[in-house]
Amino acid sequence: MTRSGIWFFFSFFLYLLIQVMLLKNLVLFNTAFCFLYVAYILFLPTETNILALMVIAFFTGFVVDIFYNSLGVHASALVAIAYLRNYWLRVITPQGGYEINSVPSLEANGTQWFLVYTIPLIVLHHFILFIVEAGGFHGFGYTSMKMLFSVLFTMTILVILQLLTTERRRI
Amino acid sequence: MDRLLRFFYEYKAFFIFFFLELICAWLIVRNNQYQSASYFNSSNRLVANIVGFSNGVREYFSLRDINKELADENAILKTKLEQRTQSLYSLEVREIKDAAIINRYEYVSAKVVNNTTSLFKNFITINKGKDEGIGPGMAVISSKGAVGKVKSVSDHYSVLISLLNIDEQVSSVIKRTLNFGTVQWDGSDARFANLLYIPRHVKPMAGDTVVTSGYNAIFPPGVLVGIIREVKLKEEAPFYELKVELAQDFTKLAFVEIVKSNLKSEMDSLELNTIGEPK
Numbered sequence: 001m002t003r004s005g006i007w008f009f010f011s012f013f014l015y016l017l018i019q020v021m022l023l024k025n026l027v028l029f030n031t032a033f034c035f036l037y038v039a040y041i042l043f044l045p046t047e048t049n050i051l052a053l054m055v056i057a058f059f060t061g062f063v064v065d066i067f068y069n070s071l072g073v074h075a076s077a078l079v080a081i082a083y084l085r086n087y088w089l090r091v092i093t094p095q096g097g098y099e100i101n102s103v104p105s106l107e108a109n110g111t112q113w114f115l116v117y118t119i120p121l122i123v124l125h126h127f128i129l130f131i132v133e134a135g136g137f138h139g140f141g142y143t144s145m146k147m148l149f150s151v152l153f154t155m156t157i158l159v160i161l162q163l164l165t166t167e168r169r170r171i
Numbered sequence: 172m173d174r175l176l177r178f179f180y181e182y183k184a185f186f187i188f189f190f191l192e193l194i195c196a197w198l199i200v201r202n203n204q205y206q207s208a209s210y211f212n213s214s215n216r217l218v219a220n221i222v223g224f225s226n227g228v229r230e231y232f233s234l235r236d237i238n239k240e241l242a243d244e245n246a247i248l249k250t251k252l253e254q255r256t257q258s259l260y261s262l263e264v265r266e267i268k269d270a271a272i273i274n275r276y277e278y279v280s281a282k283v284v285n286n287t288t289s290l291f292k293n294f295i296t297i298n299k300g301k302d303e304g305i306g307p308g309m310a311v312i313s314s315k316g317a318v319g320k321v322k323s324v325s326d327h328y329s330v331l332i333s334l335l336n337i338d339e340q341v342s343s344v345i346k347r348t349l350n351f352g353t354v355q356w357d358g359s360d361a362r363f364a365n366l367l368y369i370p371r372h373v374k375p376m377a378g379d380t381v382v383t384s385g386y387n388a389i390f391p392p393g394v395l396v397g398i399i400r401e402v403k404l405k406e407e408a409p410f411y412e413l414k415v416e417l418a419q420d421f422t423k424l425a426f427v428e429i430v431k432s433n434l435k436s437e438m439d440s441l442e443l444n445t446i447g448e449p450k
Contacts, residue, residue, distance in 0.1 A: 020221065020222070020225075021221065021222075021224070021225040022225070024222075024225075024287075025225060025229060027289045030288065030289045030360075030361060031289070033289070050184045051183070051184060051187055054184075054187055054188055054191055055187075055191075058191050058194075058195075061195075065198075066215065066218055067218060067221075067222060068287070068290070069292075069294040069296075069330060070202070070290070070292060071198040071199065071201070071202040072194075072195040072196065072197070072198030072199035072202060073195075073199060075191075075194075075195045075198070076192055076195035076196065076199070079188065079191045079192060079195065080188075080192070083184065083185075083188040132199065133290060133291050133292065134291045134337070134358065135291070135337070139357065139358055139359065142358070142359050
């Protein structure tokens with residue numbers, strides 16, 4: 001296994017532990033959630049096979065579901081993201097394409113590209129998640145409010161994390 | 172056949188996607204069924220240990236509140252016990268002699284190790300399970316009021332359906348007018364639930380107490396659920412819209428009591444024999 005392979009293996013557990021031990025308890029104003037585990041799927045290498053991606057997504061979502069007592073809800077949202085991720089990457093390919101073995105990141109691809117890449121996928125993830133969890137479109141106003149604030153919260157943490165890891169690599 | 176296989180191969184990503192989503196849908200549906208005995212939830216030992224650890228850290232910050240609550244409850248119980256013994260001195264005859272009726276409800280105390288309040292379907296994990304005789308369907312209360320029902324159990328842990336779960340309904344009664352209704356949460360504010368099916372002719376007021384009815388034999392009758400805060404009656408609507416402030420603040424839940432209803436199976440089998448399968 002290559003070095004980056006080992007890193008992706010361990011970061012799987014890292015993301016999950018942070019999610020279920022820390023972020024699960026961190027709900028701002030009872031409306032804003034942080035689902036950082038989505039980042040694990042978003043920041044796997046660009047050439048990752050779509051089938052592998054979906055299987056990883058399913059297991060990630062499944063483990064999160066066990067902790068949230070919501071079997072299937074997080075898994076379904078994350079599998080959808082994993083399915084669409086590579087198509088979306090292809091649509092927004094920057095000029096000259098991606099470097100081989102590169103990881104989508106703020107550092108390598110620029111802020112604008114990064115936001116275009118992450119925001120739609122995270123919005124979609126949260127949309128599926130909250131709609132499935134609520135079991136339909138009743139109380140849609142409240143659900144969309146939850147969705148909006150959660151997207152903001154998740155994005156903030158995501159960007160902070162990206163900036164932090166960039167800093168470390170420079171040193 | 173060859174073309175069919177090629178078709179599947181060409182769209183394999185989509186079919187696997189579809190297949191995984193089908194599994195998810197199946198899991199969601201299965202998980203929603205009440206009282207399913209499932210292994211993949213937070214009553215799983217490893218999972219409960221992990222969430223228990225993070226809850227243990229959090230608990231240090233609320234120890235003072237928890238202590239005070241328990242001391243207050245102790246004081247109330249002691250007063251009640253004293254009143255009861257005093258009244259029994261003068262009372263020659265005890266009204267109920269049947270031991271089965273007297274010991275109808277048994278209480279087991281447990282500690283909350285995991286609790287959410289901000290999802291639509293909230294669950295609570297506690298640190299007592301099958302080994303303490305806890306089974307699916309039992310009611311759970313706290314010193315303040317009703318908390319929920321047991322959903323599934325493992326050897327040492329159980330998962331409860333919180334009152335703050337949009338699927339949970341509790342048969343309740345307005346204490347002053349004795350009218351029956353159903354308390355159900357609407358998924359938004361963790362402090363309030365709705366009391367449904369109170370018909371027009373009743374005159375509920377803000378400040379009325381809502382307690383459990385004891386109709387379903389899960390909850391003992393008279394457990395406090397909450398206090399009515401808002402009364403609305405739309406024109407032409409058959410029922411009131413009542414907002415109930417829950418007696419138990421679910422964000423501060425630390426200790427709960429599981430109610431073992433010893434006569435429940437007798438009541439259920441009697442009802443089953445005479446009325447038939449519940450719908």
